[in-house]
Amino acid sequence: MSATLATTPATAPPAEPPPRVVPTRRAGQWTAAGLVLVLLALGLVSVVRNEAFQWDVVAAYFTSASVLRGLGLTLWLTALVMVLGFALGTLLAVLRLSANPVLRAVSWGYVWFFRSTPILVQLLFWFNIGALYPQILGVNTVNLLGPVAVAVLGLTLHEAAYAAEVVRGGILSVDRGQIEAAESLGLGRRRRLSRIVLPQAMRAIVPPAGNMLIGTLKGTSIVSVIAVQDLLYSTQLVYHRTYEVIPLLLVATLWYVAVTSVLGIGQHYVERHYARGTAGAR
Template sequence: MPRLDGSESVVPVRHIGRWVSAIVAALLAGGYLYLLATSKNMRWDVTYTYLFHPAVMSGLWLTIQLTVASMALAIATGGVLGSMRLSQNPVLQCLSGATVWFLRGTPLLVQLLFWYFLASLFPVISLPVPFGPTLFAVDTNSLINQFGAAVLGLGLNEGAYMAEIYRAGILSVDKGQTEAAQSVGMSRARLMRRIIIPQAMRFIIPPTGNATISMLKTTSVVLIIGLPDLLTSVQLIYARNFQQIPLLAVACFWYLACTTALTVLQIRLERHYARGSKDAKGVGLAGLFGPFLKSRLASKENGL
């Protein structure tokens, strides 16, 4: 469309189908939320009563502790296994590959139960000196309790996946930069610290954030070894008062609250490590609504 000064203006394409689908989705979601909010069987009063119940708060705190401890172990395990996979030593490569194969190939519940019942296989954990005395010996049950078994099971299982995330992130860095750094005599440790890791973090942070959010919800499987996490605490309450749905709503509320907090943290980390990248795009709400806002601004500039 020509302007008064003779220049051509850009006319944005109108997407009527998108608006129609958005309106239909909004109406369906609004109708469902209205039915849920006004249903007499929902018993929101029960939900409000137990939202900050001491048992629920205790279960929530245990869930947070499990998530933090398990992800710390997963990150450490993944870093070691990932480094071994990228090593030039074939023995380390084979050991790392076999460990990842085993941890990813067996169910998480099986691994949890294995660590929980480890005392039946090794009643005592000791460190002997070859052909000499034992430096120390400790009862397995006193060393690995329910919490320890849960952290080992969850953390080591996730560590196998973190190893692949690290490996993919490091391999995503252009090899030319590595060769250039080595040509000027930069050591391998300094190369990783100053060049490779800062760039690889752009590719490592998003899947690591997703893994942390997934870990938060996966902690509910510790019910199998009797740990009173958030979901288990809620189940114990509704086993007494038979208010299953209102109490499950309590669990959903706290899981969503924790997930939202982790998502905000992930977005901030992504933005931090995406600085200076020409491929960096908006994340979070800005990334969702950015195209819409740009199209509206273009329409206003062109007088539409």
């Protein structure tokens, strides 16, 4: 190519072509990448060929009715805990930022307490609440709070403490001038929060909330200790009977990975929604 150009300079003016950029040769990078790929392939082959994984058992139980029921419970438990937890968390964040020192202290105390105790302990505590209050308003506590209700209650109260901090951080990230502008336009307190502050706070809230959602999805597996039949517990019920521990744990694992991946994709679109108006700066 360059040879033909060089031999036919007759017609065109003798303009030298612009110099071509030659990137540095990075032999080390190629070697490292190749090495890592080989190791990955070796690992993958061993996983596929190791009979102990019992992939046929995994396949047999992956869409079995009891596993799908467990998955269903895990999904709605996660959704409910997220919604209730963030509703309570938003309230706590607003209280924490209020002008009333008592409300501020109560909100702080709530977050302090529920973040200071392990969720496992909290769940066991609620599960045994009947020992402290056998009756609430004339109803037997044992009847009022079955395992599933305890799971929702315990996880929500715990989630709210973390959600409160996430929402508070989001609200604090909104420029003070935005609130002043809304005040000078005569917008009421609730309207300022719902229309001006929270939508802008969402940009800072969504990434950590996505983190929490994924954490909660997997964290709900803790309810297996109080015999709630979630995804993990439903696979445990099978392997307690059949002793196929590894393949059934793999069933649960693969489902957690699948749902988490879908949630990650969803988060991307939610983030894009709340970033509207911030792109396209000139």
